[in-house]
Amino acid sequence: MLGTFVLILGGLYTKHIKMSTRTLIDIALMLALTIVLHQIRLFHMPQGGSVTLGAMVPLLLLSYRYGPGIGALAGFLYGLINIIQDPFIVHPVQVLFDYPLPYMAMGLAGLWREHIYRGTALAFLARFCCHLISGVVFFASYAPAGMSPFVYSFVFNASYLIPEFLICCIILRLLPIKRLLAAMGGQR
DSSP states (O other): OHHHHHHHHHHHHHHTSOOOHHHHHHHHHHHHHHHHHHHSEEEEOTTSOEEESSTTHHHHHHHHHHOHHHHHHHHHHHHHHHHHHSOOOSOHHHHHHHTHHHHHGGGGGGGGTTOHHHHHHHHHHHHHHHHHHHHHHHSGGGSOTTOOHHHHHHHHHHHHHHHHHHHHHHHHHHSOHHHHHHHTTOOO
């Protein structure tokens, strides 16, 4: 229910954003780059989730360049693509919390454009919360006997999201962010 509400609010918000051809091209290019980087997996978890070579960096760059609305839209589109790429579905509501919503959360990085590491941390924290909820509600049966579903979901999701976050921060540190954002049409 909450996930559907967030999707509706996101859709209403993005209707107020004007899409230029340049914006659509940037979204398409960054989505393509995200898909390619998602295929370079350093580690893949048995029930889904993986550590990649910075697959979220292109979504973060879109968020920093165009703001949280476009970042959330691109994340939503990537979530739909990821369902096709790497599905692990146990319930229709679980699909929302494991695919569109966590990647939409990457758009939150655009709230802190001047502080990319804080923005990246916020985005990954929101993504973590989505996966945590999914784990507690839909994957509790995977928890070892006697272990709390919350603890199991927390440890499971942290085991791949923390390394993914650190890799993205390292890549963002190494990239010439200002030049990249300027190449995307200039900073706003």
